[in-house]
Amino acid sequence: MTFFQFCKQAFPLITDQTISRMVAGVEVLAFRPDDELRRLAALGVELGLTDRLTSEGNPEEILASLAGSEEGRRWTEAFERAKTPWFSYFAEYGFTHDQQTWASDLSIPLQGIARYATKIAAGEDISRPVERLRAERDEIVAEYRALLTEDEAKQFDELVGLAGKVFPYIEEHNIYVEHWAHDVFWQKAWELADLLLAAGFTEQRDDMFYLNRFELDTVLFDVVDSWAIGVPARGKRRWQEAIARRRGVVAALQAAPAPPAYGIPPQQVTDPFAVMNYGVTTERVADWLGTGDGGTTTLSGGPGSLGVVEGRVRVLKSEVDLPSLQPGEILVAPITAPSWAPAFAVAAGVITDIGGMMCHVAIVCREYGIPAVVGTGFATTRLTTGQRVRVDGKAGTVTVLDAPGTDAGRREPARTSEEISG
Structure with missing residues (x-):
């Protein structure tokens, strides 16, 4: 942010995109799980296992089919080594009990491996364009540095160096906190849930998660006390009634999409963290509060990653929908998580409801060279799977090119900025 x-003071006309490109091409630990999938896909192709890795079947069947050959066993050994810790990765952010990790649902990493293996077998290069990004970064830095005085240039050098050093931490906390630590926490929480179920206090395995932490203390006392005395737990019926009522509340909340903003906004949004990470700007908030009735053919958001692409959208509300994303489609989601990285190897562009210049999806799309518009507020509620749109990652706009349902079943490739201008 510093x-x-x-840069904004030294170069008044500079864009946020240009500044962000000065710290592009960095090695970030959050890319490591996806790198492991790419490595495993390459190994599978090298060992002649492409057909088995891309075959239909559940994870158990696919892994069992590999166990029958020396090449397959060599590959599965590499697969097992990659699990810890790189598969302790939630399909979203791990903030709730009902999310799966790659390790608990092996279909997630295996699907990513299959997609990468198909690309490699077809002769495609699946590596991130790191060298190109670094060359562009160095060129931009040199051009802007040349505009400064000697003292300003010295300060610029210090700041760009420091920014490059701390930049990875924006993403790397995801590995250690949101994923690895949460995975350990939820595994222990599920053990407690199983204890309550085995004790006969709850009726479903996830009942415990409809209690808050203060109520859980009372429940545990009831379970232990009743066991010690040898009588049924007194609070079982009371808590089951509360759990049933809360299930209905949660289901209703999940079924109702929330608007992007509530209430009376400040006259000016000045918090740089809110602006850069979440895209909460004065203009965006005014848009969110004033144009929530739909009917427009253009969505405005933040310029997440440069480029223009036209194509059909695939609206995904959560990670469970990821298998439906087809090559060349434009991914539309409320927000993405680091574990969605394999999807970025398939998508032609990305649109999100939430996010700013330094949000996860913007960072990843810049590193993968995919156009992205973030922080639109309404993309997942206004766009419908199959609609054709134009994503302009420089202007931060999404233009709807056809009505919902128009030729929605027709498959056609996305068009890049070069093809559009041509």
Whole structure:
């Protein structure tokens, strides 16, 4: 944020995109799980296992089919080594009990491996364009540095160096906190849930998660006390009634999409963290509060990643929908998580409801060279799977090119900025 502020003062006409490209091409630990999938896909192709890795079947069947050959056993050994810790990765962010990790649902990493293996077998290069990004980064830095005085250039060098050093931490906390630590926490929480179920206090395995932590203390006392005395737990019926009522409340909340903003906004949004990470700007908030009735053919958001692409959208509300994303489609989601990385190897562009210049999806799309518009507020509620749109990652706009349902079943490739201009 300090680097952004310096650049805005030193170069008044500079865009946020240009500043962000000055720290592109970094090695970030959050890319490691996806790198493991790419490595395993390459190994599978090298060992002649492409057909088995891309075959139909559940994870158990696919892994069992590999166990019958020396090449397959060699591959599964590499697969097992990659699990810890790189598969301790939630399909979303791990903030709730009902999310799966790659390790608990092996169909998630295996599907990513299959897609990468198909690309490699077809002769495609699946590596991230890191060298190109670094060359562009160095060129931009040199051009802007040349505009500064000697003292300003010295300060610029310090800030760009520091920004490059701390930049990875924006993403790497995801590995250690949201994923690895949450995985350990939820595994222990599920053990407690199983204890309550085995004790006969709950009726379903996830009942415990409809209690808050203060109520859970009372429940545990009831379970232990009743066991010690040898009588049925007194609170079982009371808590089952509460759990049933709360299930209905949660289901209703999940069924109702929330608007992107509530209430009376400040006259000016000045918090740089809110702006850069979440895309909460004065203009965006005004848009969210004032144009929530739909009917427009253009969505405005933040310029997440440069490029223009036209194509059909695939609206995904959660990670469970990821298998439906087809090559060349434009991914539309409320927000993405680091574990969605394999999807970025398939998508032609990305649109999100939430996010700013330094949100996860913007960072990843810039590193993968995919156009992205973030922080639109309404993309998942206004767009319908199959609609054709134009994503302009520089202007931060999404233009609807056809009505919902128009030729929605027709498959056609996305068009890049070069093809559009041509």
